[in-house]
Amino acid sequence: MSRQYTIALAGNPNAGKTSVFNALTGARQHVGNYPGVTVEYKEGLAQHQGRTVQVVDLPGTYSLTAYSPEELVARNYLIGRRPDVVVDVVDASNLERNLYLAVQLMELGVPLVICLNMVDVAKTRGLKIDADKLSRLFGVPVVSTVARQNQGMSELLAAAVELAESKPEWHPLNISYGSDVDQGVAEVADILQGAQERHGLLSARWLAVKCLEGDQEVIERVRETPELAEKLLPVCGRVAGHIRSTMDDDPDSIIADYRYGYITGITRQVVSSEREVRMDLSDKLDQVLTHRLMGPIFLFAVLYGIYNFVFWASEVPVVWFEQFFGWLGGAVEGTLPPGVLRSLIVSGIIGGVGGVLGFAPLIAFMFFAIAIMEDSGYMARVAYIMDRVLRIFGLHGNSVMALMVGGGLSGGCAVPGVMATRTLKDPKARLATILTVPFMNCGAKLPVYSLLIAAFFAHRQAEMLFLLTLISWGLGLGAAKLLRVTLLRGEQAPFVMELPPYRAPTMKGLVIHTWERTWQYAKKAGTMILGVSVLMWAAMSFPGLPQEQDAAWQKRIDAAPSAEARLELKSNRAQDELAGTIAGRAGRSLTVLTDPLGFDWRANVALVGGFAAKEVIVSTLGVAYSLGEVDPEHSQSLSKRLAAEKGWNPLKAFALIIFVMVYAPCLATVVMIRKETGTWRWALFSVGYNTLIAYLLALAVFQGGRALGLG
Amino acid sequence: MTPEVTLRQLKPGQRAVVKKVGTGGELGRRMREMGLLPGTEIQVIGRAPLKDPVEIKLRGYNLTLRNNEADFITVEIGGEA
Numbered sequence: 001m002s003r004q005y006t007i008a009l010a011g012n013p014n015a016g017k018t019s020v021f022n023a024l025t026g027a028r029q030h031v032g033n034y035p036g037v038t039v040e041y042k043e044g045l046a047q048h049q050g051r052t053v054q055v056v057d058l059p060g061t062y063s064l065t066a067y068s069p070e071e072l073v074a075r076n077y078l079i080g081r082r083p084d085v086v087v088d089v090v091d092a093s094n095l096e097r098n099l100y101l102a103v104q105l106m107e108l109g110v111p112l113v114i115c116l117n118m119v120d121v122a123k124t125r126g127l128k129i130d131a132d133k134l135s136r137l138f139g140v141p142v143v144s145t146v147a148r149q150n151q152g153m154s155e156l157l158a159a160a161v162e163l164a165e166s167k168p169e170w171h172p173l174n175i176s177y178g179s180d181v182d183q184g185v186a187e188v189a190d191i192l193q194g195a196q197e198r199h200g201l202l203s204a205r206w207l208a209v210k211c212l213e214g215d216q217e218v219i220e221r222v223r224e225t226p227e228l229a230e231k232l233l234p235v236c237g238r239v240a241g242h243i244r245s246t247m248d249d250d251p252d253s254i255i256a257d258y259r260y261g262y263i264t265g266i267t268r269q270v271v272s273s274e275r276e277v278r279m280d281l282s283d284k285l286d287q288v289l290t291h292r293l294m295g296p297i298f299l300f301a302v303l304y305g306i307y308n309f310v311f312w313a314s315e316v317p318v319v320w321f322e323q324f325f326g327w328l329g330g331a332v333e334g335t336l337p338p339g340v341l342r343s344l345i346v347s348g349i350i351g352g353v354g355g356v357l358g359f360a361p362l363i364a365f366m367f368f369a370i371a372i373m374e375d376s377g378y379m380a381r382v383a384y385i386m387d388r389v390l391r392i393f394g395l396h397g398n399s400v401m402a403l404m405v406g407g408g409l410s411g412g413c414a415v416p417g418v419m420a421t422r423t424l425k426d427p428k429a430r431l432a433t434i435l436t437v438p439f440m441n442c443g444a445k446l447p448v449y450s451l452l453i454a455a456f457f458a459h460r461q462a463e464m465l466f467l468l469t470l471i472s473w474g475l476g477l478g479a480a481k482l483l484r485v486t487l488l489r490g491e492q493a494p495f496v497m498e499l500p501p502y503r504a505p506t507m508k509g510l511v512i513h514t515w516e517r518t519w520q521y522a523k524k525a526g527t528m529i530l531g532v533s534v535l536m537w538a539a540m541s542f543p544g545l546p547q548e549q550d551a552a553w554q555k556r557i558d559a560a561p562s563a564e565a566r567l568e569l570k571s572n573r574a575q576d577e578l579a580g581t582i583a584g585r586a587g588r589s590l591t592v593l594t595d596p597l598g599f600d601w602r603a604n605v606a607l608v609g610g611f612a613a614k615e616v617i618v619s620t621l622g623v624a625y626s627l628g629e630v631d632p633e634h635s636q637s638l639s640k641r642l643a644a645e646k647g648w649n650p651l652k653a654f655a656l657i658i659f660v661m662v663y664a665p666c667l668a669t670v671v672m673i674r675k676e677t678g679t680w681r682w683a684l685f686s687v688g689y690n691t692l693i694a695y696l697l698a699l700a701v702f703q704g705g706r707a708l709g710l711g
Numbered sequence: 712m713t714p715e716v717t718l719r720q721l722k723p724g725q726r727a728v729v730k731k732v733g734t735g736g737e738l739g740r741r742m743r744e745m746g747l748l749p750g751t752e753i754q755v756i757g758r759a760p761l762k763d764p765v766e767i768k769l770r771g772y773n774l775t776l777r778n779n780e781a782d783f784i785t786v787e788i789g790g791e792a
Contacts, residue, residue, distance in 0.1 A: 494741045
């Protein structure tokens with residue numbers, strides 16, 4: 001009985017690691033998150049000659065230091081789980097930089113197979129790589145592949161399984177870092193040698209190098225053994241100080257220089273360049289796509305195109321989903337007797353989950369568009385073009401995508417917007433972006449705007465919507481800046497970023513990307529959001545009217561002279577019911593706070609309901625104004641009613657619009673912020689921060705307007 | 712010998728050799744792991760529409776960094792390693 005082997009895939013971002021993983025495992029994948037960090041964890045199964053092999057996809061990294069969560073996750077996996085074989089996916093057209101990780105893997109000593117990927121691209125660049133020689137020089141198997149076209153995959157798997165079957169020991173590679181550093185390393189390693197058994201199977205030299213590099217993770221581990229730390233750390237400090245004074249540089253810089261020196265020595269022997277390519281096609285494309293004038297125009301056209309494509313393509317499926325949930329609700333309504341259970345299932349569960357899942361097609365297309373941008377290499381250019389502007393507000397070039405998806409051009413959705421921040425590596429800039437996304441005008445806020453604009457600004461509809469887009473950007477960027485100079489203060493993380501060559505995305509890659517992310521979104525809707533939407537339903541249904549009042553209403557309805565009169569009475573009863581519920585009472589008690597904003601209890605109930613999903617504001621206002629359920633898409637009757645209603649005026653409407661734009665993100669977004677930041681703290685902070693800003697702004701608008709005599 | 716300037720001062724299309732990476736810490740480490748270290752040949756491909764960041768080619772791939780990061784890189788224009 002042979003054991004199942006585990007192969008770990010390592011490699012640089014953009015080296016084609018995902019393509020290799022997809023080619024090896026096909027659709028048999030499982031995606032998750034490493035506990036406590038937002039680093040994705042992927043594993044799948046591959047078949048090799050009737051044998052099943054487990055393949056684990058490590059996060060893409062350039063190095064194996066302890067400075068980013070991805071690198072730490074990758075390194076800890078290798079050390080802690082000791083996979084049978086590590087396959088390092090290396091971009092053949094960019095060999096030197098890719099081998100930097102390979103050399104570190106060899107220094108760690110893992111059993112390694114090098115997957116020399118994208119040999120076709122290298123060839124078109126006029127590079128000839130002698131894979132056999134590379135294999136001899138490194139002493140590890142090297143397999144040439146083109147993963148996008150499934151070339152070399154079975155050979156790769158065969159090489160990995162063969163290595164695993166030989167039950168390889170870990171053989172750390174020792175390279176020289178120059179005599180000064182080597183001496184220091186030897187000195188530190190000697191001390192560690194004595195305590196070797198405490199550090200498992202890691203070599204003393206590797207640990208010594210890490211200590212001299214100032215690797216916090218390894219130093220922390222050393223500190224766990226005080227006697228060792230007492231002996232070791234002063235020596236490390238002295239050696240590092242000596243190197244600094246004699247070489248005028250930090251040990252980790254010198255070590256990196258020597259690693260690259262070692263790599264250059266090898267690439268000189270295995271790579272021959274047939275011709276020197278000064279500007280390749282990708283560079284020429286960059287001359288146009290990042291051009292001073294053409295670049296921004298093209299970027300705007302792409303974003304506008306994505307926005308239109310997503311809404312155009314998802315229009316029909318969204319209607320299908322809506323119809324399906326409508327049909328499901330109707331079917332349940334038809335089979336169950338009226339009462340609390342029916343109301344719970346129809347309004348609470350089907351209504352709540354349907355409302356969120358109904359967006360799924362839209363979100364899937366949004367992810368599809370993002371996947372195209374990422375896989376083609378254009379996403380990195382977006383960051384490159386936008387960075388200078390967004391940096392002013394403490395954000396990062398990559399923030400622009402999240403803000404756009406979140407509704408930057410009005411009509412996005414904050415949930416995928418928050419998820420799109422994963423491309424941001426700078427943790428503070430990422431957090432600031434996550435907290436800025438809810439300021440954008442998402443698709444669910446639009447029905448509220450159109451209701452109020454139609455009622456009070458009917459002659460200026462387009463201008464109002466444009467103004468609201470500008471206001472949301474202004475407020476969002478301002479709020480980001482405010483966070484970056486207070487709670488999220490700090491140096492900006494380095495921008496230094498690879499601009500990968502432009503490539504045509506593969507359909508397989510796009511579909512897998514889109515499916516994974518959409519599925520994560522749908523799972524969320526099925527669990528967390530279900531629970532909270534039931535709670536919201538309960539708050540807006542209980543307690544119902546006392547029996548005698550309900551009976552009195554029923555009597556009046558039964559006695560109504562005409563169908564219209566009966567309908568009106570039913571609406572009045574619904575209003576009466578709502579006023580008595582928990583949400584209704586909350587709305588009433590909140591008037592103490594909202595009086596200065598001009599909001600009455602009806603607006604308050606609607607805003608409370610809007611926490612579940614912003615479009616609920618329109619339907620709740622409908623009930624509160626005795627118009628029965630109002631379809632958010634067809635709210636003319638409600639707008640007429642509001643326009644005629646005493647106490648409403650353009651100033652109050654504008655204050656309400658601003659409040660709706662800014663106040664607490666909807667439930668689905670709050671849940672997503674919790675998921676992406678890993679803590680409820682930031683999710684709750686976002687609710688408080690946004691609501692406070694919304695309150696102050698609405699107050700300023702309403703009271704300021706009144707002082708100017710506008711109300 | 713050509714005068715030493717910083718990477719910020721290079722014009723698009725210009726080639727140079729890195730003489731010194733004058734920063735440590737996270738930024739210095741990041742530059743080094745991306746292969747930007749003394750002796751490396753670079754070429755400026757272009758600049759973003761607002762003149763910042765800058766795009767360079769080195770070791771056969773393209774890298775971008777902000778101008779205030781490029782300030783730490785001292786280069787010798789046009790030299791061969």
